[in-house]
Amino acid sequence: MGKPTLNDHTILEPLRQRWSPLAFDPKPVPAETLLSLFEAARWSASCFGEQPWRFIVGVKANDLATFEKLASTLVPGNSWASKAPVLILGVAKKTFAHNGSENRFASYDVGQAVGQLTVQAAAADLYLHQMGGFDAAKAQEIFAIPDDFAPQALIALGYLGEAELLGDEGQKARHNNPARARKPLSELVFSEWETPAF
Numbered sequence: 001m002g003k004p005t006l007n008d009h010t011i012l013e014p015l016r017q018r019w020s021p022l023a024f025d026p027k028p029v030p031a032e033t034l035l036s037l038f039e040a041a042r043w044s045a046s047c048f049g050e051q052p053w054r055f056i057v058g059v060k061a062n063d064l065a066t067f068e069k070l071a072s073t074l075v076p077g078n079s080w081a082s083k084a085p086v087l088i089l090g091v092a093k094k095t096f097a098h099n100g101s102e103n104r105f106a107s108y109d110v111g112q113a114v115g116q117l118t119v120q121a122a123a124a125d126l127y128l129h130q131m132g133g134f135d136a137a138k139a140q141e142i143f144a145i146p147d148d149f150a151p152q153a154l155i156a157l158g159y160l161g162e163a164e165l166l167g168d169e170g171q172k173a174r175h176n177n178p179a180r181a182r183k184p185l186s187e188l189v190f191s192e193w194e195t196p197a198f
C-alpha cells in the first residue's frame, strides 16, 4: 500500500512515496543497502563540516543484542517499532571538534543527514519511521554514549509491511489511515513575516 502525498507542486518520486509506516515486513535489509543509506547520510552538509551525526544500528537478523538494546528504550506507544527489521539511533555531537564550543547546529545537521538517508531509502523501496518516543537517558547509559553526544531520534527501518503484522487494533488503524495533511505553502514561505511569498 501507499499513502497519498497530496503535493500541490511537483516533487521527486522518492519524496512522494515516503511516509512513516507502523508495520514493516520482517524481510531483512541487505547490508549493502544499509551501507548505501549511511553513505547518503555521510555526504550530507554540516556546519563547519563537523559531521556531528553518529548512528547506532541494530540489525535484527544479525545483531539481535544491539537491536534489543535499542528496542528496550522505546516508549510503550512505539512498541510496533520492535517488529521492524532494523532500528537506528541517531546521535548528535554537541560541540565542535575545532574549538570545543557548543555546536548549535548539531541537531539540525543530524536531521538533515537523516533526511538524506530517508530519500536514499525511499529510492530503494525502504521506509523509515522516526521516533522521539524513546528513553534517551537510557540509550545514553546502555550504550555508554559520552556526555558530549546526545541521542536525537530512534528510527525504525524496513520494507513496508501489512497492518495485519501488528498486534494492536489502534496501531493497525494508524498504519492504514490514508490521511496525511500538511500546512499550505502560504503558511510556511514568506516574503515578510507571515506574508506569503507566493
Ligand SMILES: Cc1cc2nc3c(=O)[nH]c(=O)nc-3n(C[C@H](O)[C@H](O)[C@H](O)COP(=O)(O)O)c2cc1C
Pocket (backbone or CB within 6 Å): 018, 019, 020, 021, 078, 129, 130, 131, 132, 133, 134, 153, 180
Ligand atoms: C523527530 C520526530 C519524532 C517523531 N516521533 C514519533 C514517535 O515517537 N512516534 C510515532 O509514531 N511517530 C513519530 N514521528 C513520526 C511523525 O508523527 C510523522 O512523520 C508525521 O506524522 C508525518 O507523517 P508522515 O511521515 O507519514 O508524512 C516522529 C517524527 C519525527 C521527525
